[in-house]
Amino acid sequence: MLEAVYRWVDERIDLKGLQAKMLNEPMAGGARYAYVFGSALLFIFIMQAVTGILLMFYYAPTADHAYASTRYIIEKVDFGWFILSYHLWGSSAMVAVMVMHMSQVYLWGAYKKPREMVWLAGLGLFLIVIGFGFTGYLLPWDQRSYWATVIGIEIVGKAPIIGDFLGRFLRGGSVPGAQTLTRFFVIHIMILPAALLAMVGLHLFFFRSAGPAGPFKGTTQELKSKMEYFFPTQVWKDIVVMGLVFVIVCTLAIRFPHQMLEEASPVASGLNPEPEWYFLFLFQLLRDPALSFLFAGQWGEFLGAIALPTIFLLLLVLLPFIDRSPERHILKRPIALTSWLVVLTSIVILTIRAIMFRE
Amino acid sequence: MQPKITAKLLCTDREVGEVSRVIVDPLSKTISHLVVKSDGQESLIAVDGLIASCTEREVRLQCASSALVKTGPFRRNDFVTIDEVEIPHLERHLDVDPGEVLVPLPELEKDLSRRQFFSRFTNVIGAMLALPLIYPVIRYLIYPMYKPFTNAWINLGNLSADRQPPGVPQIYKFAKTVTEGVITRHYEKSHWVLKPTPEQLNQIYPNGNLNFKDDKGDLIWVNQKAADVVVFSGKCPHLGCAYRWRHHKRFGMVFVCPCHLSVYSATGKVLDGPAPRPLDKLPVKVLPGGELEIIDMEFEAGVKEQIRIA
Amino acid sequence: MRPPKDQGLFLTVFVGICMTVVLVLWISLPVHIKLVIEGEEPPDEESSPEPLTLKPAVTPEERIVQMEQALSLAQAAVKELEKQSTPGEKPGEAGANQKGRTTPGEKPGEGGTSQKGQSKPSETGSTKKGSSP
Numbered sequence: 001m002l003e004a005v006y007r008w009v010d011e012r013i014d015l016k017g018l019q020a021k022m023l024n025e026p027m028a029g030g031a032r033y034a035y036v037f038g039s040a041l042l043f044i045f046i047m048q049a050v051t052g053i054l055l056m057f058y059y060a061p062t063a064d065h066a067y068a069s070t071r072y073i074i075e076k077v078d079f080g081w082f083i084l085s086y087h088l089w090g091s092s093a094m095v096a097v098m099v100m101h102m103s104q105v106y107l108w109g110a111y112k113k114p115r116e117m118v119w120l121a122g123l124g125l126f127l128i129v130i131g132f133g134f135t136g137y138l139l140p141w142d143q144r145s146y147w148a149t150v151i152g153i154e155i156v157g158k159a160p161i162i163g164d165f166l167g168r169f170l171r172g173g174s175v176p177g178a179q180t181l182t183r184f185f186v187i188h189i190m191i192l193p194a195a196l197l198a199m200v201g202l203h204l205f206f207f208r209s210a211g212p213a214g215p216f217k218g219t220t221q222e223l224k225s226k227m228e229y230f231f232p233t234q235v236w237k238d239i240v241v242m243g244l245v246f247v248i249v250c251t252l253a254i255r256f257p258h259q260m261l262e263e264a265s266p267v268a269s270g271l272n273p274e275p276e277w278y279f280l281f282l283f284q285l286l287r288d289p290a291l292s293f294l295f296a297g298q299w300g301e302f303l304g305a306i307a308l309p310t311i312f313l314l315l316l317v318l319l320p321f322i323d324r325s326p327e328r329h330i331l332k333r334p335i336a337l338t339s340w341l342v343v344l345t346s347i348v349i350l351t352i353r354a355i356m357f358r359e
Numbered sequence: 360m361q362p363k364i365t366a367k368l369l370c371t372d373r374e375v376g377e378v379s380r381v382i383v384d385p386l387s388k389t390i391s392h393l394v395v396k397s398d399g400q401e402s403l404i405a406v407d408g409l410i411a412s413c414t415e416r417e418v419r420l421q422c423a424s425s426a427l428v429k430t431g432p433f434r435r436n437d438f439v440t441i442d443e444v445e446i447p448h449l450e451r452h453l454d455v456d457p458g459e460v461l462v463p464l465p466e467l468e469k470d471l472s473r474r475q476f477f478s479r480f481t482n483v484i485g486a487m488l489a490l491p492l493i494y495p496v497i498r499y500l501i502y503p504m505y506k507p508f509t510n511a512w513i514n515l516g517n518l519s520a521d522r523q524p525p526g527v528p529q530i531y532k533f534a535k536t537v538t539e540g541v542i543t544r545h546y547e548k549s550h551w552v553l554k555p556t557p558e559q560l561n562q563i564y565p566n567g568n569l570n571f572k573d574d575k576g577d578l579i580w581v582n583q584k585a586a587d588v589v590v591f592s593g594k595c596p597h598l599g600c601a602y603r604w605r606h607h608k609r610f611g612m613v614f615v616c617p618c619h620l621s622v623y624s625a626t627g628k629v630l631d632g633p634a635p636r637p638l639d640k641l642p643v644k645v646l647p648g649g650e651l652e653i654i655d656m657e658f659e660a661g662v663k664e665q666i667r668i669a
Numbered sequence: 670m671r672p673p674k675d676q677g678l679f680l681t682v683f684v685g686i687c688m689t690v691v692l693v694l695w696i697s698l699p700v701h702i703k704l705v706i707e708g709e710e711p712p713d714e715e716s717s718p719e720p721l722t723l724k725p726a727v728t729p730e731e732r733i734v735q736m737e738q739a740l741s742l743a744q745a746a747v748k749e750l751e752k753q754s755t756p757g758e759k760p761g762e763a764g765a766n767q768k769g770r771t772t773p774g775e776k777p778g779e780g781g782t783s784q785k786g787q788s789k790p791s792e793t794g795s796t797k798k799g800s801s802p
Contacts, residue, residue: 260704491694
């Protein structure tokens with residue numbers, strides 16, 4: 001029966017040809033588990049979209065009812081706690097897998113010619129995902145969300161020239177309040193998803209245009225002989241990993257359901273505000289006593305909060321143009337390898353210190 | 360340039376045959392083999408790196424015919440056309456009609472049962488990923504849809520506010536407060552209150568007392584037939600509009616619904632129009648002091664039977 | 670991974686295991702959880718509001734029986750006191766006698782209201798005809 005429907009559609013739009021074009025992508029050196037992270041990210045995004053849409057059935061995005069409606073979802077709606085906890089753990093998973101994906105691409109040198117545009121589109125996606133995390137965090141409107149956002153927008157406001165405008169734009173005023181929530185909601189459910197879909201489209205188009213980079217080891221002949229098509233082996237590896245991600249996020253959601261604090265209020269009583277875990281390293285950079293010689297004071301704050309992240313981002317953008325050597329073997333690119341290790345280790349150490357030094 | 364089909368293949372020493380197919384390597388996008396027809400037989404010849412010159416009518420190889428590597432007879436099933444493979448920007452490297460250019464199908468892919476297995480297994484895993492969500496999501500979505508009735512008594516007003524003589528209905532407006540989820544709303548509703556005459560009572564309660572049951576079937580209230588007060592739900596049983604008490608040229612003073620012109624007598628009986636049943640009566644009790652209390656029930660519009668929905 | 674010899678069997682077993690796990694999950698997953706918010710008292714056990722089913726506190730028949738019982742007890746008490754007071758009347762007892770006498774007077778009124786077959790609950794005291802004079 002299903003085949004009959006397939007044949008009917010195929011007769012009209014050449015479905016077989018379309019499927020073939022999508023699935024029969026030659027991969028030199030064959031399918032690898034190293035390549036799964038991109039597809040895993042797509043899967044996580046779809047899950048976030050599904051759970052996010054479900055949450056919108058009961059969430060009220062206005063300051064008077066945001067907190068109550070979030071509690072309503074967790075405490076009253078059947079399995080609401082599970083949908084919400086899945087959405088929140090999924091967002092952490094997205095950031096974690098994104099770092100893995102970026103690292104894999106970087107270490108395999110897959111940003112080099114002719115794949116510079118793939119890398120740039122990917123950086124756009126990186127910023128969009130960060131935006132998702134930042135805007136989504138405010139929506140429960142409890143003390144933790146509110147104060148983390150207050151601090152976050154303060155930092156944005158420190159940017160030179162455009163900082164005040166940007167801060168006011170995000171806040172919808174001079175002080176964070178009801179307008180902030182509404183703006184963050186629109187950005188989170190409309191603007192960023194649209195941007196993400198557009199950017200994913202570009203990212204995939206550029207990627208298909210250039211073809212997968214493949215392994216950095218092996219001669220062209222060896223890789224040619226081990227060539228496999230995307231379907232079925234890479235698709236299969238992708239879906240195994242998607243299944244794994246799903247099971248992990250479900251387990252985390254069930255074992256550690258989301259806990260809320262009291263409703264947001266301008267009085268931060270006894271609360272130590274801190275951002276979501278993937279921003280903790282930046283948070284710690286600005287307040288770690290060992291680094292205070294660099295980042296304390298107004299100039300230091302500017303350095304740590306604005307200058308350093310901007311420079312880092314700029315380096316990432318310029319990476320394919322700075323590193324023009326065609327060498328892709330990671331052990332033959334000592335600068336690349338060292339920089340990656342240094343950056344990742346610093347982030348990990350700072351994050352751990354942020355957790356250790358919680359008051 | 361690349362050969363057209365039926366171009367001649369020439370080695371340094373002699374003509375070898377006619378090109379019938381062009382085989383392309385999908386990764387490097389260069390011609391790897393040619394299928395050459397000679398003496399009615401098609402054979403596969405590796406030409407990677409050997410092409411000296413190439414025009415539409417002839418391909419010249421750098422080597423002698425004796426040095427040619429004939430990789431055996433041409434087996435069409437070992438190859439697929441470029442329509443069945445994703446090779447981006449191939450047209451930049453080659454310019455042929457699609458049927459002429461082939462791409463090798465890797466050994467592993469030739470195993471149909473292997474392809475079928477991975478295809479099926481992938482679909483199965485995909486379905487198993489979607490499956491656990493079905494039950495929680497359905498329950499999540501239908502949570503507010505079938506809530507049990509709250510049979511709360513609310514104050515409608517005082518009987519002393521009724522300025523009409525017995526037998527003539529009076530409208531009573533009251534404030535209703537409703538909490539749905541986390542939102543509490545206040546709005547105004549109205550019902551019709553009638554002090555019935557004995558003849559009217561017979562028409563309003565033709566079957567004696569009126570019992571009101573909850574969703575479990577337990578009796579929650581009985582409107583006595585010998586009642587001082589009858590309350591009609593302000594919503595027309597046809598489609599829920601608010602009806603009025605008006606003079607009708609044929610029926611005199613009656614209830615008239617402005618939406619579809621249903622006409623009811625003072626006792627709620629349908630006189631004219633699309634109304635499927637008489638006016639719905641609500642549970643009412645009169646407290647000492649004249650306060651009227653009702654359970655504000657809602658009934659399904661447009662059906663003959665009275666089915667409570669709220 | 671090599672494809673299995675019997676694909677159908679493999680896939681069926683795989684689906685079976687997954688479905689079992691999923692069913693166990695569905696049964697064991699709690700439908701609601703309680704949030705514990707720092708700074709708030711733990712919420713009381715609130716079940717969804719029970720639909721109000723009005724059951725009468727006392728039916729009219731029970732009321733009559735109760736009053737009759739009270740009456741007979743009072744009459745017995747009066748007889749006792751009369752027996753005790755005949756040697757020497759005390760003012761306290763006179764009051765008690767008076768009380769004893771007024772209770773019969775209430776009976777017709779009560780009977781009148783209870784005969785009407787009031788709608789439950791009977792304590793509403795609606796303005797009905799023939800209520801106690």
